[in-house]
Amino acid sequence: MATSTLEEAYKENPLSLQHILPIDFQSIQEVPNSHLWPKINNVLTSHNDKNPNVPIIDLLAPNVVELMGHACKTWGIFQVVNHGVSLELFDEVEYQARRFFALPAEQKVKVMRSTSGATGYGTARITPFFSKFMWHEGFTIMDSPLDHAKKLWPHDYHKFCDVMENYQKKMKVLSFQLCLFILNYLQPSQDQHSINSFEFAGALQLNSYPCCPNPNHALGLAPHTDSLFLTILHQTNNTKGLQILKKDQGWTSIAPVSNDALIVNVGDLLHILSNGEFPSVYHRVLVDQTKHRVSLAYFFGPQVDSMISPLVSSKDNDGVVLKYRNVKVKEYLGLKAKHLEKVFSMIRF
Ligand SMILES: O=C(O)CCC(=O)C(=O)O
Numbered sequence: 277m278a279t280s281t282l283e284e285a286y287k288e289n290p291l292s293l294q295h296i297l298p299i300d301f302q303s304i305q306e307v308p309n310s311h312l313w314p315k316i317n318n319v320l321t322s323h324n325d326k327n328p329n330v331p332i333i334d335l336l337a338p339n340v341v342e343l344m345g346h347a348c349k350t351w352g353i354f355q356v357v358n359h360g361v362s363l364e365l366f367d368e369v370e371y372q373a374r375r376f377f378a379l380p381a382e383q384k385v386k387v388m389r390s391t392s393g394a395t396g397y398g399t400a401r402i403t404p405f406f407s408k409f410m411w412h413e414g415f416t417i418m419d420s421p422l423d424h425a426k427k428l429w430p431h432d433y434h435k436f437c438d439v440m441e442n443y444q445k446k447m448k449v450l451s452f453q454l455c456l457f458i459l460n461y462l463q464p465s466q467d468q469h470s471i472n473s474f475e476f477a478g479a480l481q482l483n484s485y486p487c488c489p490n491p492n493h494a495l496g497l498a499p500h501t502d503s504l505f506l507t508i509l510h511q512t513n514n515t516k517g518l519q520i521l522k523k524d525q526g527w528t529s530i531a532p533v534s535n536d537a538l539i540v541n542v543g544d545l546l547h548i549l550s551n552g553e554f555p556s557v558y559h560r561v562l563v564d565q566t567k568h569r570v571s572l573a574y575f576f577g578p579q580v581d582s583m584i585s586p587l588v589s590s591k592d593n594d595g596v597v598l599k600y601r602n603v604k605v606k607e608y609l610g611l612k613a614k615h616l617e618k619v620f621s622m623i624r625f
């Protein structure tokens with residue numbers, strides 16, 4: 277099952293308890309030194325002709341494959357509309373996520389991620405790579421959250437489970453569709469073949485960024501790339517906070533365009549698959565003094581036993597220089613857990 281296999285990828289790089297347990301944000305009045313970063317440059321870049329917002333792609337557009345391929349290449353991130361997921365479902369997931377994060381710390385600890393685990397409550401996996409902690413708590417779910425939900429709400433866990441399972445199902449279908457479009461762009465003649473050669477897995481990460489007394493010196497999530505093929509992100513309540521590092525522009529906010537637009541970003545494995553053509557976008561999250569932001573990130577990629585290698589179309593085969601060697605997903609995740617972004621130089625030719 278997906279859970280155990282992803283856990284397999286992480287178990288050789290266990291985190292220490294200190295790096296998993298978030299502080300109790302509900303009882304804290306000021307930012308402790310452990311979470312105090314040097315001043316964050318959080319001036320929001322305004323969008324104009326010279327500095328456009330990320331592409332917004334209508335999934336029903338006849339030229340969706342070209343639009344998406346172009347967005348992956350130039351931005352590594354885009355927003356999608358007409359994706360077929362109902363607003364009510366986003367509201368339900370947000371409601372259940374907020375219900376979870378509002379629980380007292382001693383309840384949330386009952387479902388904490390184990391030191392080598394992949395699911396449960398805890399800090400971001402990148403935590404050990406930074407000397408300061410992030411203003412963030414997360415809850416990771418793969419398939420059914422039943423065991424955890426029963427511990428939290430022994431008599432009232434059904435709704436939480438139904439909503440989270442339903443959302444993952446919808447995200448899996450949408451992710452698969454997006455991958456089809458993207459693979460069709462990378463290898464126009466062989467799309468079905470390429471995608472059918474992978475078995476996929478997904479994980480849902482509920483992110484919580486509590487109100488922060490000093491947002492100029494705190495970070496919701498430190499700069500990172502996502503590891504898998506792609507991430508589908510929903511910013512609940514249209515609360516901004518996500519920024520990407522854009523060449524020549526610095527940190528740029530991704531403004532929510534509408535309640536039902538979803539953000540899609542390229543992850544490391546798709547960067548490798550595209551032979552470096554699609555950037556795995558470097559991003560971070562800012563926090564707010566008065567708004568408690570919640571986001572829903574769905575990570576989607578091949579099963580950990582899959583082998584990833586750059587795809588080049590047969591017509592290009594002769595002239596193209598391969599940038600990355602073949603790598604098993606499990607090996608890749610293990611290397612990233614040890615070395616973070618340095619992982620790219622370790623698999624580059
Ligand atoms: O909350 C966000 O806007 C981004 C979340 C994110 O980057 C992640 O979960 O990897």
Ligand SMILES: [Fe+2]
Pocket residue numbers: 500501502559
């Ligand atoms: Fe991310």
